[in-house]
Amino acid sequence: MKILLIGSGGREHALAWKIAQSQLVSRLICAPGNPGMAEVADCLEVADPIAFAREEGIDLVVVGPEQPLAESLADRLEAAGIPCFGPVKAGAMLESSKAFTKEICEAAGAPTARYGHYADAGEAKAALSGYTAPYVIKADGLAAGKGVVIARSLTEAEAAVDELMAVSGSLVIEEFMDGYEVSLFAVTDGESVQRLGLASDYKRAFDGDEGPNTGGMGAISPPRNFTAEQEAEAYRTIIEPCLAELRRRGITYRGVLYAGLMVTNEGSKLVEFNCRFGDPECQLIMRRLRSDIVPSLWGAATGRLAGVGADWKDEAGVLITMAAKGYPGSYEKGSAIGGVKDAAALEDVVVFHAGTKRDGDRLLANGGRVLSVTALGTDLEEARTKVYEAAGRIEWPEGFYRRDIGA
16 A cells, blocks of 8 residues: 655654554655654655645555645545545534534534634623633634633733734634643544544643643643543543534544543533644554554545554553744754654654754754654653653753653
């Protein structure tokens, strides 16, 4: 089987790393890929995925990031008769529109926070009086994981309304949910559903959950204190009803459905849906998955997921994100990184590239989140010890990382 993987981040490196291990794959091409992906696949610039897939005889296209899905890549591949792991644009609206997600939850009876949707800043600010601090304000559209502000005061909330309205033209205000977050990953062909892992990620930039929201500064898998019964309840009350509501609307969702859950005293409630694997959670899910990922990807893309299972390693995993100083604000690109091979040589450690490039033999930083350092252990504590030992071997004065992931 020939597979084309779209993307260039840490999530896509983890998917490439896992796909490349499959005996079902004769060739893996990543577009555009990154230096880490180049170690396990052919990395090419592909201007037109449909034309390329036809010319190269691609059997399956796997779309990593959300933007191409929101821009109808899966629709175009489907029209061309090329199987795609990733939902059509109508399904991808679960991520590209917070208001659409709320509408689906409401129709499906899925538990989520009380909310309002606003396209006018004045109306949104007036509506804040119906909520109590902290205020949760979300850009309605895609915002690369940074379109959410949790404001501690009314003044902060009003400023966030202006900021996020400028980002996407409309926004959602919702009540604050108290609890802890869990990321749940379900692979589906629109009918059958496969449970593909759980994780918890760390959104804030600095230790102690301080600083601005980011795309993710670390993760653990499995989450602490989240039981099999709670997982089953989330599928029964959130995943399955929402997929059924999509089907009722004529939308066949094929790909991964990432549910960000808030576990409250009243049970799990949906924070958000994403139409792709989370980053950095995907890196840990791929590390902990023992079975071949390709049957799941192929089954979801072709409507043949029924009966495909997933086998998990017993070990726990911890991931830390190494980011450029200044992230998620402005940061410099081009600083040299050393010691990655030394870190990856440690037992049970894999380092995924998220924002890097090559300059001859030198590895350079080329993004905000630059490396995902992962480790497995018999429990989270052992994995945490290993991952921080690995991070200590990486020489990058221009980077930083949180010291409390998994603590």
